[in-house]
Amino acid sequence: MNPSAPRVDRAALVRRALLELVAERGLRGANMAAVAERAGVAVGTIYVHYGSKDELMLATHHEVKQELGRAAAATIKPADSPAERFRLLWRSVYGHLAHDPDRARFLVQIESSPYSAALHAEGAADPEDELRRAAAASDLAPLLADLPLEVIYDLGIGPAVRLAADPSQILDEASLERLATACWRAITKP
Numbered sequence: 703m704n705p706s707a708p709r710v711d712r713a714a715l716v717r718r719a720l721l722e723l724v725a726e727r728g729l730r731g732a733n734m735a736a737v738a739e740r741a742g743v744a745v746g747t748i749y750v751h752y753g754s755k756d757e758l759m760l761a762t763h764h765e766v767k768q769e770l771g772r773a774a775a776a777t778i779k780p781a782d783s784p785a786e787r788f789r790l791l792w793r794s795v796y797g798h799l800a801h802d803p804d805r806a807r808f809l810v811q812i813e814s815s816p817y818s819a820a821l822h823a824e825g826a827a828d829p830e831d832e833l834r835r836a837a838a839a840s841d842l843a844p845l846l847a848d849l850p851l852e853v854i855y856d857l858g859i860g861p862a863v864r865l866a867a868d869p870s871q872i873l874d875e876a877s878l879e880r881l882a883t884a885c886w887r888a889i890t891k892p
Contacts, residue, residue: 717758717762723736760817762808774832774833777793777794778790787839792885803868833855857888861885
């Protein structure tokens with residue numbers, strides 16, 4: 703073994719392989735043998751890093767959501783109005799996922815699956831969840847409709863995720879602005 707050779711992050715290869723397979727084939731098409739083959743590792747290597755498919759699924763989702771949250775939060779300026787922060791966040795979510803539609807398709811698949819309850823519980827307990835933190839801002843929270851946070855996410859950010867999942871959807875700037883504004887109206891009090 704060459705000590706100067708870069709170290710391969712096999713866990714990251716496995717997460718990416720799972721993400722791609724779920725995006726292409728759905729949850730059922732992402733069995734561990736297919737994940738191992740796509741990642742270029744043995745099935746046993748997956749279990750060195752993850753105790754089960756469920757653990758791998760949750761770890762992959764966590765990674766995708768963390769990256770998405772960081773990308774979205776990077777555009778937000780605290781001095782902006784709540785509506786402007788939401789618009790920037792929505793546009794950032796869409797833009798980040800449109801650059802890698804597999805991530806968007808993965809999110810659509812897993813968030814509408816039996817994993818959904820565990821994902822919401824994980825997100826609620828995660829102090830680093832940038833999207834949840836943005837929704838809890840002291841000047842934004844009073845403006846939000848009295849709905850569960852999962853519904854706020856589905857109505858507010860969900861359309862950006864679903865639109866990014868379909869690269870055949872070519873949206874111009876005006877359409878993106880109209881969509882972000884409509885989502886803002888859907889999650890705020892009248």
